[in-house]
Amino acid sequence: MMELTSEQRARLGSWVEEGKGLSDIQKLLKEEFEMNLTFMDVRFLVSDQELRLKALKKKKLDEAVAMEEGGQPEPPGDEYTLEEEEASSGKGVSVEVDKVVRPGATASGSVTFSNGKKAEWHIDQYGQLGIVPPEEGFQPPEADIQEFQVELRNALQRPSF
Numbered sequence: 031m032m033e034l035t036s037e038q039r040a041r042l043g044s045w046v047e048e049g050k051g052l053s054d055i056q057k058l059l060k061e062e063f064e065m066n067l068t069f070m071d072v073r074f075l076v077s078d079q080e081l082r083l084k085a086l087k088k089k090k091l092d093e094a095v096a097m098e099e100g101g102q103p104e105p106p107g108d109e110y111t112l113e114e115e116e117a118s119s120g121k122g123v124s125v126e127v128d129k130v131v132r133p134g135a136t137a138s139g140s141v142t143f144s145n146g147k148k149a150e151w152h153i154d155q156y157g158q159l160g161i162v163p164p165e166e167g168f169q170p171p172e173a174d175i176q177e178f179q180v181e182l183r184n185a186l187q188r189p190s191f
Contacts, residue, residue, distance in 0.1 A: 038063055039079060046081040053172065069176035123174050125151075125181040137186060141178050143170045151182070 034042065041062065045055050056072045059065040067075065076083065124142045132138040135152035141161070142148045147170070150162040159182075170178070 034075075034079075042076070042079060043081060046076065046083060051083065052076065068180055069173055070180045123177040123181050125178065125185045127185050139185070141182070143174045143178070145171060145174075 041058075042055070045058055050058070052069060052072050055076065056067060056069060059067055059072065122144055125139060126141075127137065127139040132152055134154065136155055136157075138150070138152040140148055140150050147164045147168060149164050149168070149170075152160050152162075154160065
C-alpha cells in the first residue's frame with residue numbers, strides 16, 4: 031500500500047468528493063504531487079483509502095447541466111464502488127502469452143480488451159511493444175491501455191513452463 035501524507039489524503043478525498051474519475055485523479059496526482067501511477071494503482075489507492083467514487087450517467091449529467099443553467103441545485107451523483115465500476119466496464123482486459131514466440135519477437139501473444147476486441151501484441155529485440163489492431167483505425171478504450179500494460183507486465187513475470 032502506498033503511504034500518503036495527510037495533505038495528499040485530504041486532496042485525494044476532495045477530488046473524489048468533487049466527483050472526479052480515476053483518470054482525472056491519476057492526472058492530478060501527477061501534476062500536484064509528481065506521482066506517476068498507473069490507472070490500476072490509482073484504483074487501488076482510492077480503494078485503500080476507503081473512498082467511494084461518484085458518477086453521473088450521461089442522462090443525469092445532461093439533466094444536471096440543464097438544472098445548473100436554470101439556477102436550480104445540481105442533483106447528487108450516484109455513488110458506486112470500484113467493484114461495480116469494474117463490472118460495468120465489461121470483462122476487463124485479459125492478456126495471453128504465446129508458448130511459441132513469433133519470429134523476430136522476444137515475446138508475443140494476444141490481448142482481449144473490455145469491449146471484446148482482440149489484438150495481437152509482440153515485444154521486439156529492443157524492448158519495443160507493438161500491437162496489431164483487430165481492424166484498421168481501432169483504438170482501445172483509454173483505461174484499457176493502462177490495464178493492458180499492468181496485465182502484460184504481470185503475465186511476463188509469471189514463470190513459464
